Amino acid sequence: EPEVTQTPSHQVTQMGQEVILRCVPISNHLYFYWYRQILGQKVEFLVSFYNNEISEKSEIFDDQFSVERPDGSNFTLKIRSTKLEDSAMYFCASSWWSTEAFFGQGTRLTVV
Amino acid sequence: SQQGEEDPQALSIQEGENATMNCSYKTSINNLQWYRQNSGRGLVHLILIRSNEREKHSGRLRVTLDTSKKSSSLLITASRAADTASYFCAMLTQGGSEKLVFGKGTKLTVNP
Numbered sequence: 001e002p003e004v005t006q007t008p009s010h011q012v013t014q015m016g017q018e019v020i021l022r023c024v025p026i027s028n029h030l031y032f033y034w035y036r037q038i039l040g041q042k043v044e045f046l047v048s049f050y051n052n053e054i055s056e057k058s059e060i061f062d063d064q065f066s067v068e069r070p071d072g073s074n075f076t077l078k079i080r081s082t083k084l085e086d087s088a089m090y091f092c093a094s095s096w097w098s099t100e101a102f103f104g105q106g107t108r109l110t111v112v
Numbered sequence: 113s114q115q116g117e118e119d120p121q122a123l124s125i126q127e128g129e130n131a132t133m134n135c136s137y138k139t140s141i142n143n144l145q146w147y148r149q150n151s152g153r154g155l156v157h158l159i160l161i162r163s164n165e166r167e168k169h170s171g172r173l174r175v176t177l178d179t180s181k182k183s184s185s186l187l188i189t190a191s192r193a194a195d196t197a198s199y200f201c202a203m204l205t206q207g208g209s210e211k212l213v214f215g216k217g218t219k220l221t222v223n224p
Contacts, residue, residue, distance in 0.1 A: 031210045043155065043200060043214040056211055091154060093212075098142055098204060101212055105154040 002026045006092050006104035013082055013111055021077045021107045023092030032075045033093040033101065034067065036060070043091070049075065082111045116201045116215030124221040131188040133218040135201030136181075142204045144177055145212065146186050149198045158186075158199075163206075193224045 005024045013019050025032050034046040047057040047067055054067065064086075066078045075094075079086055087110050095101040116137040125131055135144070143162045147155040161168045161177045161184065168175045174187040188195055198219045202212040 033211065035214075042216045043202075045211050045213065048211050050210065089152075093155075095210070097210070100145055100157040100160050101202075102157065103147075103155040108152075 002102075004092055004094055004102050004104035006090075006107050008107060009105065010108045011110070013109070015084060015111055016081055018078065018080050019082060019109060021079070021090050021092075021109070023075045023077075023104055024073055025075050025092065025094030026102055027073065029094035029096055029102075031055075031095045031097070031101075032069065033095075034077045035091040035093065035103075037089045037091065037106075039088070046077075046090075079109075082109075084111050087111045116203055116213065118199070118201055118215040118218045120218060121216070122219045122221070124223065125191060127191060127193055127222055127224050129191055129222075131191050131195070131220055131222070133186045133199050133201075133220070135184045135186070135215050137184075137201075137203050137213075137215075138182065139203070140206045141179070142206050144175075144184050145202045145204065146173075146175060146184075147200045147202060147214075149200065149217070151197075155200070188220075191220075191222045193222050196220060196222045 007022045032049040037043045047061045048055045068076050089106040091106045093101040093103045116135050118135050145160045146158045159170045161175050172189045177184045198217045200217045201215045
């Protein structure tokens with residue numbers, strides 16, 4: 001069964017550093033997403049990506065964040081100048097149109 | 113806010129009992145989905161119910177949707193210890209947005 005894969009599974013970074021979280025969505029899906037979940041809390045929408053551009057973003061997704069689909073298979077989330085409060089699980093997901101989303105296993109980002 | 117609200121926030125039952133979790137939301141939806149998350153892991157899609165459907169079954173899962181009350185319920189019958197997880201409802205709203213908006217989740221513990 002096709003699946004969404006995310007790397008790395010765990011990333012530790014110094015405050016102020018830049019990190020890139022990587023995802024390989026399911027190949028024939030149209031929509032790609034990043035979500036975030038601070039430990040023990042709700043799953044928060046960050047951004048959706050369709051037709052090679054951002055289709056929607058939340059208020060969390062400010063200038064510190066960017067997404068890219070550089071080669072038609074990978075989907076990346078870049079976080080510039082990380083802060084302690086960026087520590088969370090980051091989930092990538094993909095979907096067809098108005099169907100269920102398939103989520104990766106997540107990247108646990110720890111900012112120290 | 114479009115966010116869903118689940119209740120109860122936590123539920124503890126004995127193996128073999130049924131577990132019912134409820135979700136309420138505020139806006140018109142295209143569909144409503146239920147996801148499961150084991151501790152620290154990714155989100156696994158369980159079932160999707162469209163706005164024109166009232167009930168759906170999948171194995172031991174039964175989902176109902178009442179769009180007039182803007183609510184849904186997830187019933188897990190004959191629960192097992194392996195069903196212990198957090199369960200989230202997620203709404204795909206109408207109006208062209210393809211983002212899922214998650215509720216806060218119900219933490220289910222099934223005691224052997």
